[in-house]
Amino acid sequence: MPDSARTVRLSGRTCGWLGLVEKDGVMRGFITDPAARGGLRLADDLPEPDPAADEVVVAVRAYAVNHDEANLIARRPDGWRPGQDVAGVVVRAAASGKGPAVGDRVVCYLDWEGWAERVAVPVHCTAVLDDRVSFEAAAALPIAGLTALRALRVGGAVLGRQVLITGATGGVGQYAVQLAAAAGARVTALVSSPEREAEARALGARHIVTSLDDAGLGPFHLILDGIGGPITAQAIRRIAPGGHLAWYGNIGGAAELNLADFYAQGWNAHIVGFISPVPEETKGEDLGILADLVADGRLTPLIGLTLDWAQTADAFEALAARTLRGKAVLRVT
Numbered sequence: 001m002p003d004s005a006r007t008v009r010l011s012g013r014t015c016g017w018l019g020l021v022e023k024d025g026v027m028r029g030f031i032t033d034p035a036a037r038g039g040l041r042l043a044d045d046l047p048e049p050d051p052a053a054d055e056v057v058v059a060v061r062a063y064a065v066n067h068d069e070a071n072l073i074a075r076r077p078d079g080w081r082p083g084q085d086v087a088g089v090v091v092r093a094a095a096s097g098k099g100p101a102v103g104d105r106v107v108c109y110l111d112w113e114g115w116a117e118r119v120a121v122p123v124h125c126t127a128v129l130d131d132r133v134s135f136e137a138a139a140a141l142p143i144a145g146l147t148a149l150r151a152l153r154v155g156g157a158v159l160g161r162q163v164l165i166t167g168a169t170g171g172v173g174q175y176a177v178q179l180a181a182a183a184g185a186r187v188t189a190l191v192s193s194p195e196r197e198a199e200a201r202a203l204g205a206r207h208i209v210t211s212l213d214d215a216g217l218g219p220f221h222l223i224l225d226g227i228g229g230p231i232t233a234q235a236i237r238r239i240a241p242g243g244h245l246a247w248y249g250n251i252g253g254a255a256e257l258n259l260a261d262f263y264a265q266g267w268n269a270h271i272v273g274f275i276s277p278v279p280e281e282t283k284g285e286d287l288g289i290l291a292d293l294v295a296d297g298r299l300t301p302l303i304g305l306t307l308d309w310a311q312t313a314d315a316f317e318a319l320a321a322r323t324l325r326g327k328a329v330l331r332v333t
Protein backbone atom coordinates (compact mmCIF):
# COMPACT_ATOMS: atom_id res chain seq x y z
CA MET A 1 0.00 0.00 0.00
CA PRO A 2 1.45 3.43 -0.85
CA ASP A 3 2.23 5.60 2.15
CA SER A 4 -0.20 8.25 1.05
CA ALA A 5 -3.05 5.74 1.32
CA ARG A 6 -2.29 4.66 4.86
CA THR A 7 -4.36 5.73 7.85
CA VAL A 8 -3.04 8.70 9.74
CA ARG A 9 -4.16 10.23 13.01
CA LEU A 10 -4.45 13.97 13.10
CA SER A 11 -5.41 16.15 16.02
CA GLY A 12 -8.83 14.68 16.69
CA ARG A 13 -10.09 16.20 13.43
CA THR A 14 -11.07 15.04 10.00
CA CYS A 15 -7.99 14.61 7.87
CA GLY A 16 -9.26 16.18 4.63
CA TRP A 17 -7.07 14.36 2.13
CA LEU A 18 -8.24 10.93 3.28
CA GLY A 19 -11.48 11.70 5.08
CA LEU A 20 -10.19 10.00 8.21
CA VAL A 21 -11.11 10.99 11.72
CA GLU A 22 -8.85 10.38 14.64
CA LYS A 23 -9.15 10.66 18.33
CA ASP A 24 -8.41 12.92 21.20
CA GLY A 25 -5.43 14.98 20.13
CA VAL A 26 -2.65 12.85 21.63
CA MET A 27 0.16 10.86 20.11
CA ARG A 28 3.28 8.87 20.97
CA GLY A 29 6.79 10.26 21.04
CA PHE A 30 10.03 10.26 23.00
CA ILE A 31 10.65 12.51 25.98
CA THR A 32 13.65 12.79 28.27
CA ASP A 33 13.32 10.85 31.52
CA PRO A 34 16.46 10.20 33.60
CA ALA A 35 14.86 7.09 35.15
CA ALA A 36 14.47 5.41 31.74
CA ARG A 37 17.17 3.52 29.82
CA GLY A 38 19.27 5.97 27.84
CA GLY A 39 17.37 8.81 29.49
CA LEU A 40 14.50 8.40 27.01
CA ARG A 41 10.88 7.26 27.44
CA LEU A 42 8.26 6.63 24.75
CA ALA A 43 5.27 8.63 26.01
CA ASP A 44 1.75 8.07 24.65
CA ASP A 45 0.11 11.30 25.73
CA LEU A 46 1.96 14.00 23.82
CA PRO A 47 -0.06 16.86 22.33
CA GLU A 48 -0.58 16.82 18.58
CA PRO A 49 1.55 19.37 16.67
CA ASP A 50 0.18 22.89 16.51
CA PRO A 51 1.82 24.20 13.33
CA ALA A 52 2.65 27.84 12.64
CA ALA A 53 1.59 29.34 9.30
CA ASP A 54 4.79 28.30 7.52
CA GLU A 55 4.88 24.78 8.97
CA VAL A 56 3.65 21.47 7.59
CA VAL A 57 2.69 18.50 9.76
CA VAL A 58 4.63 15.34 8.92
CA ALA A 59 3.68 11.78 9.90
CA VAL A 60 7.11 10.42 10.82
CA ARG A 61 8.15 7.10 9.25
CA ALA A 62 11.86 6.98 10.12
CA TYR A 63 14.51 8.97 11.94
CA ALA A 64 18.23 8.83 12.64
CA VAL A 65 20.24 9.56 15.79
CA ASN A 66 23.32 11.76 16.22
CA HIS A 67 26.04 12.17 18.87
CA ASP A 68 24.98 15.65 19.86
CA GLU A 69 21.48 14.41 20.54
CA ALA A 70 22.90 12.08 23.20
CA ASN A 71 24.49 15.14 24.80
CA LEU A 72 21.24 17.08 24.58
CA ILE A 73 19.23 14.23 26.15
CA ALA A 74 21.62 14.27 29.12
CA ARG A 75 21.53 18.07 29.49
CA ARG A 76 17.89 19.01 28.86
CA PRO A 77 15.18 19.02 31.57
CA ASP A 78 12.83 16.04 32.07
CA GLY A 79 10.08 15.91 29.45
CA TRP A 80 12.15 17.57 26.71
CA ARG A 81 11.47 16.17 23.24
CA PRO A 82 14.48 15.30 21.05
CA GLY A 83 14.66 14.44 17.34
CA GLN A 84 16.26 16.24 14.41
CA ASP A 85 16.67 13.85 11.42
CA VAL A 86 13.24 12.82 10.17
CA ALA A 87 11.53 11.40 7.07
CA GLY A 88 7.80 10.90 6.55
CA VAL A 89 4.62 11.99 4.80
CA VAL A 90 3.01 15.42 4.88
CA VAL A 91 -0.44 15.12 6.48
CA ARG A 92 -1.20 18.83 6.70
CA ALA A 93 0.06 21.52 4.33
CA ALA A 94 1.30 24.91 5.60
CA ALA A 95 -1.49 27.46 6.08
CA SER A 96 0.68 29.98 4.18
CA GLY A 97 0.40 27.83 1.05
CA LYS A 98 4.17 27.41 0.89
CA GLY A 99 6.09 24.14 0.82
CA PRO A 100 5.15 20.53 0.18
CA ALA A 101 1.59 19.29 -0.31
CA VAL A 102 -0.43 16.74 1.65
CA GLY A 103 0.75 13.26 0.65
CA ASP A 104 4.27 14.36 -0.32
CA ARG A 105 7.08 12.20 1.06
CA VAL A 106 9.64 14.48 2.71
CA VAL A 107 12.92 14.60 4.60
CA CYS A 108 13.32 17.21 7.36
CA TYR A 109 16.09 18.76 9.43
CA LEU A 110 14.52 19.84 12.74
CA ASP A 111 15.77 21.39 15.95
CA TRP A 112 13.82 18.96 18.17
CA GLU A 113 10.55 16.98 18.68
CA GLY A 114 11.08 14.73 15.64
CA TRP A 115 10.97 11.37 17.44
CA ALA A 116 7.18 11.30 17.54
CA GLU A 117 4.33 10.06 15.40
CA ARG A 118 3.82 13.53 13.97
CA VAL A 119 5.78 16.74 14.02
CA ALA A 120 5.39 20.32 12.78
CA VAL A 121 8.21 21.33 10.43
CA PRO A 122 9.06 24.76 8.94
CA VAL A 123 8.75 24.44 5.16
CA HIS A 124 12.32 25.70 4.63
CA CYS A 125 13.58 22.65 6.57
CA THR A 126 11.93 20.12 4.24
CA ALA A 127 12.71 18.57 0.86
CA VAL A 128 10.35 16.42 -1.19
CA LEU A 129 11.58 12.88 -1.84
CA ASP A 130 11.62 11.01 -5.10
CA ASP A 131 9.88 7.61 -4.85
CA ARG A 132 13.29 5.96 -5.33
CA VAL A 133 14.46 7.24 -1.93
CA SER A 134 13.29 5.14 1.01
CA PHE A 135 12.28 6.75 4.29
CA GLU A 136 15.23 5.02 5.96
CA ALA A 137 17.76 6.38 3.46
CA ALA A 138 16.22 9.85 3.70
CA ALA A 139 16.23 9.84 7.50
CA ALA A 140 19.96 9.08 7.43
CA LEU A 141 20.67 12.31 5.52
CA PRO A 142 19.97 15.51 7.44
CA ILE A 143 22.65 16.31 10.03
CA ALA A 144 25.43 14.05 8.75
CA GLY A 145 24.70 14.73 5.08
CA LEU A 146 24.42 18.50 5.46
CA THR A 147 27.60 18.57 7.52
CA ALA A 148 29.49 16.77 4.75
CA LEU A 149 27.93 18.79 1.91
CA ARG A 150 28.38 22.18 3.53
CA ALA A 151 31.85 21.45 4.95
CA LEU A 152 33.02 20.44 1.46
CA ARG A 153 31.95 23.87 0.20
CA VAL A 154 34.52 25.41 2.55
CA GLY A 155 37.16 24.30 0.04
CA GLY A 156 35.42 25.69 -3.06
CA ALA A 157 36.07 23.67 -6.23
CA VAL A 158 37.73 20.37 -5.40
CA LEU A 159 37.98 18.91 -8.92
CA GLY A 160 41.35 17.16 -9.15
CA ARG A 161 42.39 18.42 -5.73
CA GLN A 162 43.54 16.42 -2.74
CA VAL A 163 40.97 16.18 0.05
CA LEU A 164 41.47 14.42 3.41
CA ILE A 165 38.46 13.01 5.28
CA THR A 166 39.02 11.83 8.87
CA GLY A 167 36.60 9.32 10.45
CA ALA A 168 35.85 8.30 6.88
CA THR A 169 33.44 5.45 7.63
CA GLY A 170 31.52 7.37 10.30
CA GLY A 171 28.15 9.09 9.96
CA VAL A 172 29.52 12.30 8.44
CA GLY A 173 32.70 10.84 6.97
CA GLN A 174 30.93 8.33 4.71
CA TYR A 175 28.98 11.14 3.05
CA ALA A 176 32.04 13.37 2.84
CA VAL A 177 34.05 10.69 1.01
CA GLN A 178 31.22 10.00 -1.45
CA LEU A 179 30.45 13.66 -2.13
CA ALA A 180 34.10 14.70 -2.49
CA ALA A 181 34.72 11.82 -4.89
CA ALA A 182 31.58 12.73 -6.86
CA ALA A 183 32.90 16.31 -7.10
CA GLY A 184 36.14 15.02 -8.65
CA ALA A 185 38.44 15.27 -5.65
CA ARG A 186 41.29 12.86 -5.02
CA VAL A 187 40.13 11.60 -1.66
CA THR A 188 42.36 10.30 1.12
CA ALA A 189 40.35 8.55 3.85
CA LEU A 190 41.66 8.28 7.41
CA VAL A 191 40.08 5.22 9.08
CA SER A 192 40.51 3.89 12.59
CA SER A 193 41.76 0.41 11.62
CA PRO A 194 42.71 -1.68 8.57
CA GLU A 195 39.32 -3.48 8.81
CA ARG A 196 37.68 -0.26 7.61
CA GLU A 197 39.79 0.04 4.46
CA ALA A 198 37.46 -1.90 2.17
CA GLU A 199 34.49 0.22 3.29
CA ALA A 200 36.36 3.44 2.64
CA ARG A 201 37.41 2.25 -0.80
CA ALA A 202 33.83 1.28 -1.63
CA LEU A 203 32.77 4.82 -0.71
CA GLY A 204 35.12 6.20 -3.36
CA ALA A 205 38.38 6.98 -1.53
CA ARG A 206 41.51 6.62 -3.66
CA HIS A 207 43.94 6.37 -0.82
CA ILE A 208 43.21 4.94 2.62
CA VAL A 209 45.40 5.43 5.68
CA THR A 210 45.19 4.53 9.36
CA SER A 211 47.52 7.34 10.49
CA LEU A 212 48.79 10.67 9.21
CA ASP A 213 52.42 9.91 10.09
CA ASP A 214 53.61 9.68 6.49
CA ALA A 215 55.14 13.08 5.61
CA GLY A 216 54.42 12.31 1.96
CA LEU A 217 50.65 12.60 2.48
CA GLY A 218 48.93 15.55 0.81
CA PRO A 219 49.39 18.42 0.70
CA PHE A 220 45.64 18.68 1.12
CA HIS A 221 43.63 21.50 -0.40
CA LEU A 222 40.79 20.66 2.00
CA ILE A 223 40.50 18.60 5.19
CA LEU A 224 37.26 17.62 6.91
CA ASP A 225 37.90 16.66 10.52
CA GLY A 226 35.31 15.41 13.00
CA ILE A 227 37.75 13.68 15.35
CA GLY A 228 39.92 16.39 16.92
CA GLY A 229 42.41 15.24 19.58
CA PRO A 230 45.92 14.71 18.17
CA ILE A 231 44.46 14.11 14.67
CA THR A 232 43.77 17.80 14.08
CA ALA A 233 47.38 18.94 14.58
CA GLN A 234 48.61 15.99 12.49
CA ALA A 235 46.19 16.98 9.73
CA ILE A 236 47.36 20.61 9.81
CA ARG A 237 50.90 19.39 9.18
CA ARG A 238 49.61 17.83 5.93
CA ILE A 239 47.57 20.80 4.70
CA ALA A 240 48.52 22.78 1.57
CA PRO A 241 49.56 26.44 1.74
CA GLY A 242 46.36 28.48 1.97
CA GLY A 243 44.32 25.27 2.38
CA HIS A 244 41.24 24.87 4.58
CA LEU A 245 40.40 22.54 7.44
CA ALA A 246 36.67 22.37 8.23
CA TRP A 247 36.65 21.29 11.86
CA TYR A 248 33.19 19.98 12.68
CA GLY A 249 33.71 17.63 15.64
CA ASN A 250 36.06 16.53 18.41
CA ILE A 251 34.79 13.05 19.14
CA GLY A 252 38.41 12.06 19.90
CA GLY A 253 38.89 14.83 22.49
CA ALA A 254 40.21 18.38 22.61
CA ALA A 255 42.89 19.28 20.07
CA GLU A 256 46.15 21.00 20.92
CA LEU A 257 47.59 23.10 18.12
CA ASN A 258 50.90 24.82 17.75
CA LEU A 259 51.69 27.54 15.21
CA ALA A 260 54.61 25.35 14.15
CA ASP A 261 52.08 22.77 12.87
CA PHE A 262 51.28 25.25 10.08
CA TYR A 263 54.93 25.82 9.28
CA ALA A 264 55.38 22.20 8.10
CA GLN A 265 53.88 23.37 4.76
CA GLY A 266 50.48 24.91 5.47
CA TRP A 267 51.48 28.55 5.39
CA ASN A 268 48.44 30.81 5.71
CA ALA A 269 46.10 27.81 5.93
CA HIS A 270 42.68 28.30 7.52
CA ILE A 271 40.74 26.45 10.19
CA VAL A 272 36.96 26.88 10.01
CA GLY A 273 34.96 26.11 13.16
CA PHE A 274 32.18 24.42 11.28
CA ILE A 275 28.51 24.03 12.22
CA SER A 276 26.04 22.30 9.90
CA PRO A 277 22.65 24.01 10.54
CA VAL A 278 23.91 27.40 9.36
CA PRO A 279 22.55 28.86 7.13
CA GLU A 280 19.14 27.87 8.44
CA GLU A 281 17.04 29.13 5.52
CA THR A 282 18.64 26.80 2.93
CA LYS A 283 18.49 23.56 4.92
CA GLY A 284 15.66 22.25 2.74
CA GLU A 285 17.43 23.25 -0.46
CA ASP A 286 20.56 21.36 0.60
CA LEU A 287 18.54 18.36 1.75
CA GLY A 288 17.00 18.34 -1.74
CA ILE A 289 20.47 18.18 -3.31
CA LEU A 290 21.37 15.17 -1.16
CA ALA A 291 18.04 13.40 -1.68
CA ASP A 292 18.30 13.85 -5.47
CA LEU A 293 21.82 12.40 -5.46
CA VAL A 294 20.43 9.39 -3.57
CA ALA A 295 17.56 9.05 -6.07
CA ASP A 296 20.06 9.10 -8.95
CA GLY A 297 22.22 6.43 -7.31
CA ARG A 298 25.17 8.84 -6.90
CA LEU A 299 25.04 8.87 -3.10
CA THR A 300 24.27 5.83 -0.96
CA PRO A 301 23.70 6.39 2.75
CA LEU A 302 25.71 3.84 4.70
CA ILE A 303 23.22 2.52 7.25
CA GLY A 304 24.80 0.22 9.80
CA LEU A 305 21.74 -0.38 11.95
CA THR A 306 17.97 -0.25 11.34
CA LEU A 307 15.71 -0.80 14.35
CA ASP A 308 12.17 -0.23 15.53
CA TRP A 309 11.86 3.13 17.27
CA ALA A 310 11.20 1.38 20.61
CA GLN A 311 14.91 0.46 20.40
CA THR A 312 16.22 4.02 20.18
CA ALA A 313 18.37 3.50 23.30
CA ASP A 314 20.07 0.54 21.53
CA ALA A 315 20.98 2.82 18.64
CA PHE A 316 22.67 5.27 21.01
CA GLU A 317 24.55 2.45 22.69
CA ALA A 318 25.88 1.24 19.33
CA LEU A 319 26.93 4.80 18.49
CA ALA A 320 28.78 5.19 21.78
CA ALA A 321 30.40 1.74 21.52
CA ARG A 322 31.71 2.50 17.98
CA THR A 323 30.20 -0.74 16.68
CA LEU A 324 28.22 1.19 14.07
CA ARG A 325 29.15 1.84 10.42
CA GLY A 326 27.58 4.97 9.04
CA LYS A 327 24.15 5.80 10.46
CA ALA A 328 21.62 4.16 12.81
CA VAL A 329 18.01 4.53 11.62
CA LEU A 330 14.79 3.92 13.57
CA ARG A 331 11.49 2.97 11.94
CA VAL A 332 8.35 4.51 13.44
CA THR A 333 5.74 1.78 13.62
Ligand SMILES: NC(=O)c1ccc[n+]([C@@H]2O[C@H](COP(=O)([O-])OP(=O)(O)OC[C@H]3O[C@@H](n4cnc5c(N)ncnc54)[C@H](OP(=O)(O)O)[C@@H]3O)[C@@H](O)[C@H]2O)c1
Binds near residue numbers: 144147166191252
Ligand atom coordinates in the same frame (compact mmCIF):
# COMPACT_ATOMS: atom_id res chain seq x y z
N1 LIG B 1 29.52 20.69 13.76
C1 LIG B 1 28.44 20.04 13.34
O1 LIG B 1 27.49 20.64 12.84
C2 LIG B 1 28.42 18.56 13.49
C3 LIG B 1 27.53 17.80 12.72
C4 LIG B 1 27.58 16.42 12.83
C5 LIG B 1 28.46 15.81 13.71
N2 LIG B 1 29.26 16.58 14.48
C6 LIG B 1 30.23 15.95 15.41
O2 LIG B 1 31.21 15.30 14.62
C7 LIG B 1 31.68 14.14 15.30
C8 LIG B 1 31.53 12.92 14.39
O3 LIG B 1 30.16 12.73 14.12
P1 LIG B 1 29.67 11.45 13.30
O4 LIG B 1 28.20 11.54 13.29
O5 LIG B 1 30.40 11.31 12.03
O6 LIG B 1 30.15 10.29 14.31
P2 LIG B 1 30.28 8.72 14.07
O7 LIG B 1 29.21 8.25 13.16
O8 LIG B 1 30.42 8.07 15.38
O9 LIG B 1 31.66 8.60 13.29
C9 LIG B 1 32.86 8.96 13.93
C10 LIG B 1 34.02 8.41 13.11
O10 LIG B 1 35.25 8.77 13.76
C11 LIG B 1 35.97 7.60 14.12
N3 LIG B 1 36.47 7.81 15.49
C12 LIG B 1 35.76 7.98 16.61
N4 LIG B 1 36.55 8.23 17.65
C13 LIG B 1 37.82 8.23 17.17
C14 LIG B 1 39.08 8.40 17.74
N5 LIG B 1 39.23 8.66 19.06
N6 LIG B 1 40.17 8.33 16.95
C15 LIG B 1 40.03 8.06 15.64
N7 LIG B 1 38.83 7.86 15.02
C16 LIG B 1 37.75 7.95 15.78
C17 LIG B 1 35.01 6.44 14.07
O11 LIG B 1 35.73 5.30 13.67
P3 LIG B 1 35.26 3.82 14.10
O12 LIG B 1 33.89 3.65 13.49
O13 LIG B 1 36.24 2.92 13.47
O14 LIG B 1 35.23 3.83 15.58
C18 LIG B 1 34.02 6.90 12.99
O15 LIG B 1 34.49 6.58 11.71
C19 LIG B 1 30.86 14.05 16.59
O16 LIG B 1 31.61 14.64 17.61
C20 LIG B 1 29.64 14.87 16.29
O17 LIG B 1 29.07 15.39 17.45
C21 LIG B 1 29.26 17.93 14.40
